[in-house]
Amino acid sequence: MEMIKVEDLAFEYIRRNEEGDVESINRAIDGVSLDVKKGDFIAIIGANGSGKSTLAKHINAILYPSEGTVWVNGMNTLKEENLWEIRRSAGMVFQNPDNQIIATVVEEDVGFGPENLGVPTDEIWERVEKSLKAVGMLEYRNQSPNKLSGGQKQRVAIAGIMAMKPECIVLDEPTAMLDPDGRKEVISTVRLLNQHEKITVLLITHHMDEVINADKVFVMEHGKIVMQGSPREIFSRIPEIKKYRLDVPQVTELAYELRNAGVDIPEGILSADELVQALENLGA
Amino acid sequence: MQIVFDHVDYLYSGGTSFEKHALRDISFKIEKGEFIGLIGHTGSGKSTLIQHMNGLIKATNGKIYYNGEDIYDKNYNMSQLRSKVGLVFQYPEHQLFETTVYKDVYFGPKNLGLDKLEADLRTYEALKMVGIGEELLDASPFELSGGQKRRVAIAGILAMRPEVLVLDEPTAGLDPRGRDEILDQIAMLHKESKITIILVTHSMEDVANYVDRILVMNNGSLAMDQETRSVFSRYKELEEIHLAAPQVTYVMNTLKEKGFPVNTDVTTVTEAKNEITRVLKII
Incomplete structure (x- = not known):
C-alpha cells in the first residue's frame, strides 16, 4: 500500500465579497495525481505560488480537496472519522521554528503531541527520550527552547512529531530561515529518520542542493506537476528547470557549463566529488 | 568615509546575571558606494550590528560616525540619519499595511514631511527602481506574489532616498528566480544610483x-573584513565558525588536491x- 495516494486533486481558494458572492476563484491545485511509497524520500520543488504548500496541507487534512481524493496510509482525508489518525501518521513541520514551539522546556514541548493523543505518562517519557535521541537533541532536554539555534529548534519540532510515532513527515521549507549549519543539521536529521526509522519524507524546499539525495523529485507549476523523476534526471534538464523559476545546485550548473564548453563529462552531475571524479577520468 | 564604527560594544542586560556581549570591540569603515556582504x-x-547603523540601538561603548559626524552627539539629528540609512528587515512584506501598493510606498516620503508633488515623485521613482510596473499601483499588496x-x-x-x-536576508523564502530578480535589482540600484x-x-x-567585500561576524566579534575572494580562500576557518564557501570553491580546492594545477x-x-x-588545455 502507498503511504500517500493523490488522485486528480484540485483545490480552489474562493474569495467572496461582503455579500457572500464569489469574487474570484484561484485554482491552486489543478489536477494532481501522485503516489508515494512507504519509506520514500520525496522532494517537491516549484516557484512561489505553484501550489506546493497547498498540496502539503492536504496530506494531513488541514485542507480538503475541492475535487479528487487524497489517501494517507489508505485513509481518505475527507472522512471525518479518519482525521486524528491521519494527523498522527503524517506530521508536519513548518518554516518558522518559533511558531511551532509552545512549551518552556524542550522535553515538555516534545511530549505535547503524545500527551494530547492520550498516551500513558510512562510511555510519553519513553517516546520523548527516544525522539530527542533520534534528532540528536537529548542533551538539551531540560533547556529552554528560546536558547536554541534555529536548526536546533527545527530538530525539536521534528522530535515533537516523532513522539507521535508517525509513518510520514511533511516538511514545508524547514530550512528557509536557517544558516548553512542549521540547514545541514536539519537535512541530515531528516535523512537519518528516513534511512533508520523508515519514515516516509516529503520535503518542500527552494534549496536545490537539499534535493539531490531524494528518491524522487516532483516539480510543480501553476498547481500542476510538470516534471518528475530522480534528482539526476530532473537536474539534467537545466533549461526546462529554469523555465519553472527554479535552479540547479551550483556544481551541476558548473558541470553543465563545462559540457557546453566541450568538456566530455556526463550529464546530471550532482556533487563536487562526482565532478572531480569525472574530470579525473578525462585523463585516464 | 561614510560609516565608521570605532570600538563599538553592545551589552544586553548589562549588570544582571543575563549579561551578554552581543557586540565586542567592533571597528570598521565603509566608503560611499561600496557593496558589502555581512555574514555570520x-x-x-x-x-x-545593522541596527546600530541607523541608531535603532545605541552602543554601550564606542563611537559611530556617519559622514564624519558622531551620531551620539547630543546635537545630532537622529531622525535624519534614519532616512539616510534605510533598513530592510527580514520578511519586510509582513510590514505592508496599506490598501494599495502606491499608498504603501507613499507612506514613507509623506512622513518625511515632503509636499505631495515631491512625495508622489519619489513613490513613482522607487517603484520603478524595484521593477514594479504601473499596472500594479492600485493592486492590494496582499494580491501580489512573494517576490513582488x-x-x-x-x-x-527607497522612496525615502537613502x-x-x-538588507537583512532579502531573499529568504523566495524561489530561485525570485532570488535572482531581487539581487539583480539591488545590484542595478547600486550601479546606477551609487x-x-x-x-x-x-x-x-x-x-x-554580488559583493566586493565581506564582513564576517562570529560570537559578537568581527572575525574577518576582506575582499570577497580572500574571505572564501579561508574556507576552513569559515567552517570552524559554522559558515562555508560557495560549492565551486570546494570543487577547485579538491581538484588542486588531486593534482590539477588550478x-x-x-x-x-x-x-x-x-x-x-584553461587548465584542461594545458594538461
Whole structure:
C-alpha cells in the first residue's frame, strides 16, 4: 500500500465579497495525481505560488480537496472519522521554528503531541527520550527552547512529531530561515529518520542542493506537476528547470557549463566529488 | 568615509546575571558606494550590528560616525540619519499595511514631511527602481506574489532616498528566480544610483556573486573584513565558525588536491568554468 495516494486533486481558494458572492476563484491545485511509497524520500520543488504548500496541507487534512481524493496510509482525508489518525501518521513541520514551539522546556514541548493523543505518562517519557535521541537533541532536554539555534529548534519540532510515532513527515521549507549549519543539521536529521526509522519524507524546499539525495523529485507549476523523476534526471534538464523559476545546485550548473564548453563529462552531475571524479577520468 | 564604527560594544542586560556581549570591540569603515556582504551564523550579532547603523540601538561603548559626524552627539539629528540609512528587515512584506501598493510606498516620503508633488515623485521613482510596473499601483499588496511584495517593501524604503541601504536576508523564502530578480535589482540600484549596499545573508553563493567585500561576524566579534575572494580562500576557518564557501570553491580546492594545477581563487560558476577549461588545455 502507498503511504500517500493523490488522485486528480484540485483545490480552489474562493474569495467572496461582503455579500457572500464569489469574487474570484484561484485554482491552486489543478489536477494532481501522485503516489508515494512507504519509506520514500520525496522532494517537491516549484516557484512561489505553484501550489506546493497547498498540496502539503492536504496530506494531513488541514485542507480538503475541492475535487479528487487524497489517501494517507489508505485513509481518505475527507472522512471525518479518519482525521486524528491521519494527523498522527503524517506530521508536519513548518518554516518558522518559533511558531511551532509552545512549551518552556524542550522535553515538555516534545511530549505535547503524545500527551494530547492520550498516551500513558510512562510511555510519553519513553517516546520523548527516544525522539530527542533520534534528532540528536537529548542533551538539551531540560533547556529552554528560546536558547536554541534555529536548526536546533527545527530538530525539536521534528522530535515533537516523532513522539507521535508517525509513518510520514511533511516538511514545508524547514530550512528557509536557517544558516548553512542549521540547514545541514536539519537535512541530515531528516535523512537519518528516513534511512533508520523508515519514515516516509516529503520535503518542500527552494534549496536545490537539499534535493539531490531524494528518491524522487516532483516539480510543480501553476498547481500542476510538470516534471518528475530522480534528482539526476530532473537536474539534467537545466533549461526546462529554469523555465519553472527554479535552479540547479551550483556544481551541476558548473558541470553543465563545462559540457557546453566541450568538456566530455556526463550529464546530471550532482556533487563536487562526482565532478572531480569525472574530470579525473578525462585523463585516464 | 561614510560609516565608521570605532570600538563599538553592545551589552544586553548589562549588570544582571543575563549579561551578554552581543557586540565586542567592533571597528570598521565603509566608503560611499561600496557593496558589502555581512555574514555570520545565527546569533553572531549581524542583526544587532545593522541596527546600530541607523541608531535603532545605541552602543554601550564606542563611537559611530556617519559622514564624519558622531551620531551620539547630543546635537545630532537622529531622525535624519534614519532616512539616510534605510533598513530592510527580514520578511519586510509582513510590514505592508496599506490598501494599495502606491499608498504603501507613499507612506514613507509623506512622513518625511515632503509636499505631495515631491512625495508622489519619489513613490513613482522607487517603484520603478524595484521593477514594479504601473499596472500594479492600485493592486492590494496582499494580491501580489512573494517576490513582488518584497520588492514593494523595499520600494517603501527607497522612496525615502537613502544613501545607504541595509538588507537583512532579502531573499529568504523566495524561489530561485525570485532570488535572482531581487539581487539583480539591488545590484542595478547600486550601479546606477551609487547607493551603498550592505547585504546580510546566509547564502555564500549570493555574496560571492554580488559583493566586493565581506564582513564576517562570529560570537559578537568581527572575525574577518576582506575582499570577497580572500574571505572564501579561508574556507576552513569559515567552517570552524559554522559558515562555508560557495560549492565551486570546494570543487577547485579538491581538484588542486588531486593534482590539477588550478587556481583555487575562484568564487563563481563562470570563473570556475574559465579556470577549469584553461587548465584542461594545458594538461
